[in-house]
Amino acid sequence: MRWKESYSPLLLVTPAVAYILYFSLYPTFTAVFESFQTPFASNTLSNYQGLVFLGLGNAIANTLVVSFGALAFQFFLAFIIAGLLAREFIGKRAFMTITILPWGVATIVASFIFSNIFTVSDGYMNSFLQLFGLPSVNWYSNFSSKILLLILSDSWKNTPIVAMILLAGMTGISRELYNAAAIDGAGPVRRFFYVTLPNLRNFILIALVIRGISEFNIFALPLVLVGYNPPFLATLAYEFYSTTSSIYYSYAASTILLAVVLVFALVALKLRRIA
Amino acid sequence: MAFFSRAIQHVLVAFVSALLLYPLYILFLISFSPVEFTLGSLRPLQWPGGFTLQNLVQAIQGTNLVDPTMRSLMTASLVGVITLLFGIPAAYGLSKLPNNLSNMISALLFLVNMIPALVIAIPISVSFITLHLYNTILGLALAQGLVALPFTIFLLLGAFQSLPKDLENQARVDGAGMLRTLYTLLVPLSKSAVAAAFLISWMLSWDEFTFAVILSPINPTLPIIIYTNITRGNILASSSFALVLTLPVVILTIMLQRYLKGEYLSGGLHG
Numbered sequence: 288m289r290w291k292e293s294y295s296p297l298l299l300v301t302p303a304v305a306y307i308l309y310f311s312l313y314p315t316f317t318a319v320f321e322s323f324q325t326p327f328a329s330n331t332l333s334n335y336q337g338l339v340f341l342g343l344g345n346a347i348a349n350t351l352v353v354s355f356g357a358l359a360f361q362f363f364l365a366f367i368i369a370g371l372l373a374r375e376f377i378g379k380r381a382f383m384t385i386t387i388l389p390w391g392v393a394t395i396v397a398s399f400i401f402s403n404i405f406t407v408s409d410g411y412m413n414s415f416l417q418l419f420g421l422p423s424v425n426w427y428s429n430f431s432s433k434i435l436l437l438i439l440s441d442s443w444k445n446t447p448i449v450a451m452i453l454l455a456g457m458t459g460i461s462r463e464l465y466n467a468a469a470i471d472g473a474g475p476v477r478r479f480f481y482v483t484l485p486n487l488r489n490f491i492l493i494a495l496v497i498r499g500i501s502e503f504n505i506f507a508l509p510l511v512l513v514g515y516n517p518p519f520l521a522t523l524a525y526e527f528y529s530t531t532s533s534i535y536y537s538y539a540a541s542t543i544l545l546a547v548v549l550v551f552a553l554v555a556l557k558l559r560r561i562a
Numbered sequence: 563m564a565f566f567s568r569a570i571q572h573v574l575v576a577f578v579s580a581l582l583l584y585p586l587y588i589l590f591l592i593s594f595s596p597v598e599f600t601l602g603s604l605r606p607l608q609w610p611g612g613f614t615l616q617n618l619v620q621a622i623q624g625t626n627l628v629d630p631t632m633r634s635l636m637t638a639s640l641v642g643v644i645t646l647l648f649g650i651p652a653a654y655g656l657s658k659l660p661n662n663l664s665n666m667i668s669a670l671l672f673l674v675n676m677i678p679a680l681v682i683a684i685p686i687s688v689s690f691i692t693l694h695l696y697n698t699i700l701g702l703a704l705a706q707g708l709v710a711l712p713f714t715i716f717l718l719l720g721a722f723q724s725l726p727k728d729l730e731n732q733a734r735v736d737g738a739g740m741l742r743t744l745y746t747l748l749v750p751l752s753k754s755a756v757a758a759a760f761l762i763s764w765m766l767s768w769d770e771f772t773f774a775v776i777l778s779p780i781n782p783t784l785p786i787i788i789y790t791n792i793t794r795g796n797i798l799a800s801s802s803f804a805l806v807l808t809l810p811v812v813i814l815t816i817m818l819q820r821y822l823k824g825e826y827l828s829g830g831l832h833g
Contacts, residue, residue, distance in 0.1 A: 295740060299655030300667060303648040303711060310708050311674045314685035321685070364578075371575055378575065384815075385579045387822055388586065391815035393769035395785040396804045399792055400585045403592060403601070411588055414605045443585055451822065504678045507771045507785075511792055521680050521772075528684055528776070541681040552676055 315545065322538035334539035338523075341536070343543065346518040349434070350547070353509075353519070354502035356438040357445070361498060362491075364442065365449035370479075372450070373457045390447040398511035401440035405512070433513050441508055445501070449494045456490030457483065489559060496555045503548050520544040589808065592801040593617055601797050621802035625791070631806065633699060634768055634783040640703035641767035642760040645714040648707075649759060653718035654744045671712040679772040682708070687776050697780045705773040710763035717762070717821065721755030722748055758821040765814050768807070 323330050335343070368386055372379065389397070404411045405426040413423040426436050460483065468478050484491075506521035515526050524540035527533055591610060592600045599611030621627065656664045686705060687696060695701030725748060733743045749756055771785045779786065784807045791800040815822070 296655035296658035297663075299651035299740070299744075300659070303652035303715065304667060304670070306648055307671065307674050307708060307711060310686070310704065311677050311682055314682045314689075315677055317685035317689075318681050367574060368578060371571060371578070374571070376571060376575070382575050382579060384819060385582050387819055388812060388815055389582055390822065391765060391769075391811040392586070393771070393785055393804075393807055393811070395769075395771050395788050396589070396808050397585065399788060399800055399804050400589050402792065403797070404585065404588060409604045409606065411606055411608070414603075415608060417605055418608065443582070500676050504680065504772075506680065507789070511789065521678070524680050524684070525776075534684070534688075537684055541678065541684060544678050545681050548676055548678060 318538050319542050319545070321535060322542040325535055334533075334535045335543075337533075338536055338539050338543075342518050342523070343540070346520050346523045346540070347543065347547070349517045350503055350505065350520045350544075353434055353437050353441070353505060354499065356434065357441045357502055357505075358495065358498055360438055360442045361446045361449045362494075364446045365453050365494075368446070368450040369453040369457050372454050386450060387447050389444045390451075392444060394444060394507045395511070397440065397444045398508045401436070401443070401508075402511055405436045405440070427513070430517060433517060437505075437509060437512060440512065441502070441505065445498060449498055452490055452494040452497075453487060456487040460486045492555055492559045496552055499551050499555065500548050503544065503551065520547065586808075586812075589801065589804060592797075593805045597798065617798050618802045618805070621799040625787070625796070625799050625803075627787075627803065627806070630782055630784045630787040630803075633778075633781060634785075634807075637699050637703050637706065637774075637783055638764045638767040640699060641706045641710055642764040644703060644707040645710045645763040646756065646760055649711055649714035649718055650749060650756070651741075651744065652711075653715045654722055654740075654748065656715065656719050657722045658740075668716075671715060674708075675712045679709070680776070683773050683776040690777060697778050699778075699781075702774060702778045702783070703767065705777055706767040706770050707763075709770065709773075710766045713766070714759040714763055717759050718752070718755060721752040725751055755821070758818050761814055761818055762821065765811055765818075768811065 322334055323332070325331060325333055372383060372386070376382075406413070407425050407427055408423055410426075412426070416423065424432070426432050464482050464486070465478055468482050473481060504521055505519055506525065509517075509519050509522050510525070515522055518526075520540055520543060524537040524544065527537035527540065591607075594613055594615070594617070595607070595610050596612045596614045597617065599607045656667060659667070683705065690696040690698075690701050693701075695704070729747065729751070730743055733747050738746070769785065770783075771789070774783045774786050775789065782790065784803055788800050788803045788807065791797075791803065
């Protein structure tokens with residue numbers, strides 16, 4: 288009876304765990320294993336060598352730049368939003384709704400909208416600039432502006448989740464800490480750096496892990512806005528998959544993507560343990 | 563916790579709201595304004611130049627909107643069913659397991675959730691062809707369920723844990739088995755959380771792109787139809803489809819707001 292009491296819950300958990308393991312770990316092993324195969328050879332690095340030649344280095348660098356850029360921008364905005372929501376004001380509920388809305392909008396829709404805001408010459412961003420007499424910008428003229436518009440577009444949809452996680456952390460910080468800090472003469476800026484940030488450490492790390500991982504997977508947005516150039520890890524993998532040139536290349540690109548995600552998660556979780 | 567003075571607070575709230583609403587506003591402008599004020603103009607108007615349903619009508623006549631919409635609806639509903647089917651017992655089981663074991667399983671769920679969809683989707687597409695699941699609603703739903711299931715489990719786990727323990731003990735004393743306690747007592751008591759879990763899973767599938775583009779390219783769902791129309795340059799059709807995709811989601815997001823808390827969104831990483 289005792290055995291049954293403590294381990295029959297396992298039976299309830301088993302179907303879900305089996306489903307998840309079967310549909311995720313098995314394909315993942317396949318992808319990693321196949322990335323070292325070719326039609327002509329097995330256990331070879333030739334797919335990776337081919338990818339290096341076809342711009343793997345750029346894809347990794349671009350993925351990291353956009354990911355960390357977007358993370359920085361999202362955290363900056365999310366801190367402002369969470370700071371606003373941490374206090375009572377008229378219209379707070381409406382503001383909360385507006386804040387969460389972009390979370391629900393599909394990535395492909397966000398990509399579509401931003402492809403009309405940022406265009407080569409006549410988009411909404413440019414007509415907005417013209418309202419103030421500013422010159423039009425070709426948002427696709429160079430690499431940096433492409434990266435910048437990807438960061439901005441990505442952040443619209445993804446800031447809400449960061450803000451919600453930070454807000455969950457902020458509401459857990461006791462008011463007395465702030466009052467004590469205020470009595471000791473700490474202004475808002477110092478209160479933020481000496482009370483809010485240290486107490487939010489775990490929430491920041493959680494948001495960082497969750498967002499960071501999906502940032503590295505950035506796919507539909509660059510696909511719509513810039514196509515395959517500049518390349519990102521996910522778009523590179525998809526390009527080789529969809530053009531059927533070599534599925535083994537796309538396995539290799541996905542394996543690299545997986546490795547990047549795992550390294551990032553391990554570092555972040557290590558930081559969390561130290562905290 | 564006043565980081566900002568009152569006046570700055572109001573200005574910031576207004577500014578951030580405008581920033582967040584602007585892209586949605588643009589979607590409505592493109593969908594409902596005559597094209598000469600939007601896409602056909604070198605300087606698209608920032609405000610409505612007029613109101614027309616012509617864009618939507620043209621999109622519906624020009625492209626098959628019904629099939630992708632039905633397919634999206636069915637896939638999303640199936641994902642909701644699958645996640646509840648697996649998620650309800652799993653969440654209850656987790657709430658009953660000893661802490662170290664349940665933490666281990668939660669960690670596993672979280673870990674698996676980190677695996678990029680693309681890494682999973684490409685090998686699956688190959689095996690789905692032999693299993694006759696490629697380009698099917700069931701196949702796509704099974705894959706998308708992976709995205710929604712961990713979230714569902716953590717949301718329901720929270721709901722079950724918030725119920726008073728005495729209720730459950732009473733049922734058990736009265737002779738109800740574990741499954742009966744779960745389905746006749748706990749699930750009805752947490753019906754709003756169960757409904758929220760279903761709808762959020764529904765929504766995640768409704769919006770999902772990566773699995774859909776790889777596993778069901780020939781029988782596309784709405785997001786894929788939007789993508790193919792963008793690549794073909796059918797911007798007006800894309801905007802109509804984008805609108806159809808977005809309206810239900812906006813309503814659901816507003817309805818489900820109180821479940822979209824940081825605690826659940828962070829996928830059980832707490833503790």
